[in-house]
Amino acid sequence: MAAMTAAGRRALRRWALALAALAAAAAALDNGVARTPPMGWLHWERFLCGTDCAADPRRCVSEQLFMEMADAMASEGWKDAGYEYVCIDDCWMAPARDERGRLQPDPKRFPSGIRKLADHVHSKGLKLGVYSDVGNKTCAGFPGSYNHYELDAQTFASWGVDLLKFDGCNFGTLELLAEGYRNMSLALNKTGRSIVYSCEWPLYLRPVQQPNYTEIKQYCNHWRNFLDVSDSWSSIKSILDWTAIHQDSIVKIAGPGGWNDPDMLVIGNFGLSWNQAVTQMAMWAIMAAPLFMSNDLRDISPEAKWLLQNKEVIAINQDPLGKQGYRITKDNNFELWEKPLSGRAHAVAVLNRQEIGGPRNFTFSLTFLGNGLACNPTCSVRQVLPTSRDWGFHNWVSSLSVEVNPTGTVLLKVVAL
Numbered sequence: 001m002a003a004m005t006a007a008g009r010r011a012l013r014r015w016a017l018a019l020a021a022l023a024a025a026a027a028a029l030d031n032g033v034a035r036t037p038p039m040g041w042l043h044w045e046r047f048l049c050g051t052d053c054a055a056d057p058r059r060c061v062s063e064q065l066f067m068e069m070a071d072a073m074a075s076e077g078w079k080d081a082g083y084e085y086v087c088i089d090d091c092w093m094a095p096a097r098d099e100r101g102r103l104q105p106d107p108k109r110f111p112s113g114i115r116k117l118a119d120h121v122h123s124k125g126l127k128l129g130v131y132s133d134v135g136n137k138t139c140a141g142f143p144g145s146y147n148h149y150e151l152d153a154q155t156f157a158s159w160g161v162d163l164l165k166f167d168g169c170n171f172g173t174l175e176l177l178a179e180g181y182r183n184m185s186l187a188l189n190k191t192g193r194s195i196v197y198s199c200e201w202p203l204y205l206r207p208v209q210q211p212n213y214t215e216i217k218q219y220c221n222h223w224r225n226f227l228d229v230s231d232s233w234s235s236i237k238s239i240l241d242w243t244a245i246h247q248d249s250i251v252k253i254a255g256p257g258g259w260n261d262p263d264m265l266v267i268g269n270f271g272l273s274w275n276q277a278v279t280q281m282a283m284w285a286i287m288a289a290p291l292f293m294s295n296d297l298r299d300i301s302p303e304a305k306w307l308l309q310n311k312e313v314i315a316i317n318q319d320p321l322g323k324q325g326y327r328i329t330k331d332n333n334f335e336l337w338e339k340p341l342s343g344r345a346h347a348v349a350v351l352n353r354q355e356i357g358g359p360r361n362f363t364f365s366l367t368f369l370g371n372g373l374a375c376n377p378t379c380s381v382r383q384v385l386p387t388s389r390d391w392g393f394h395n396w397v398s399s400l401s402v403e404v405n406p407t408g409t410v411l412l413k414v415v416a417l
């Protein structure tokens, strides 16, 4: 390989670009949104189904919670970093539809109504997300959208909603599950409002049937494949393992308009160490994941804020090429991942999966990154996480040695010159 001619390298590059164009051919839902992975805040992991506002006024699922989160997003740099959607999850509804069959918010917890909440969120330059379910009931037992897809889509649009998370509990049969997700997508389109459509279709389908991602991408802007994230390192590990095991089928489908969703960022909560938080941020960037934080933006450490607002990491996640990264090797309890970026660049992550001892060095050759193109014939290397630092210029046959803490990740950006 080291003797490869310049012409050979150019041919290899042309071939890789042609392959990349082919892989990007799957058509995405054409609703004008989610051209890069959507970013925002979603209440579920941190606030769950708190409905008792008398007992816990600051943490119950109420209009106050979303207004305070929107205010923090606008004033504390989150919006400037790219976080845009303030999203409601399950448990916002009244137990029954209104006399005209429409969904309605719980009157005690959302006394001003969703339209007013949307107005407030929009006045901050942000967008509002709501939640419903494809079946007769949501996961927490509130009214589902089955048999009401068009009415609910119209209701959401009339309120000024910008994103719908559509859960899959109580889906009935596999046919109803698929028809429900398709019909809601068409109903949202018919409203004429661009509404990000967040699906859980493959998650509910998978136990019984291999999802058809070409089809799912025609109807959804992002889709959950795997279990809910929780506030723990074991949860983050299981999501990464699942993604790596299934990367041959899911990575190629991701692109502008349609994304695999590994679930919320839990950074800023209680369960992750600093190194594990760095790993979640780095790997969610590598996976081109929608970045929905679930934490309390009114009370978050400066370290978590620095990490979540890190512009270089977010730029890797939001890269306009829209390619999801993948694991290249797993060796001696290290994992090496890469994500192709625009401008002949690659993001490279080295994850130390060993959970005993101290920092360890991982040494790898630049020759094989990016199918031989990442550092061809030379490149600049910059470390983005856990701290930013320039690593200078390297050439095609160089090796890099990076020191990685247990359960931590070193994230690099390699630009071919």
Ligand SMILES: *[C@@H]1O[C@H](CO)[C@@H](O)[C@H](O)[C@H]1NC(C)=O
Pocket (backbone or CB within 6 Å): 030, 031, 032, 188, 189, 190, 191, 192, 193, 194, 195
């Ligand atoms: C509805 O679908 C059509 C055809 O795919 C598309 O051109 C249009 O932009 C969509 N409208 C909305 C609001 O999603």
Ligand SMILES: *[C@@H]1O[C@H](CO)[C@@H](O)[C@H](O)[C@H]1NC(C)=O
Pocket (backbone or CB within 6 Å): 134, 135, 136, 146, 170, 171, 172, 173, 176
């Ligand atoms: C919802 O309930 C109705 C009436 O019981 C039933 O016919 C229908 O199949 C249910 N739908 C789903 C998606 O479970």
Ligand SMILES: *[C@@H]1O[C@H](CO)[C@@H](O)[C@H](O)[C@H]1NC(C)=O
Pocket (backbone or CB within 6 Å): 147, 149, 176, 179, 180, 183
């Ligand atoms: C989806 O829409 C089609 C066409 O309107 C309808 O025949 C079908 O019953 C709907 N399916 C569900 C689950 O609502």
Ligand SMILES: *[C@@H]1O[C@H](CO)[C@@H](O)[C@H](O)[C@H]1NC(C)=O
Pocket (backbone or CB within 6 Å): 212, 213, 214, 215
């Ligand atoms: C998957 O869905 C696409 C688009 O609807 C369709 O063309 C294709 O035949 C489906 N593939 C399989 C294996 O069913």
Ligand SMILES: *[C@@H]1O[C@H](CO)[C@@H](O)[C@H](O)[C@H]1NC(C)=O
Pocket (backbone or CB within 6 Å): 359, 360, 361, 401, 402, 403
């Ligand atoms: C890793 O390599 C660097 C540079 O070669 C060296 O300074 C450092 O001590 C090494 N760390 C470990 C944990 O071996």
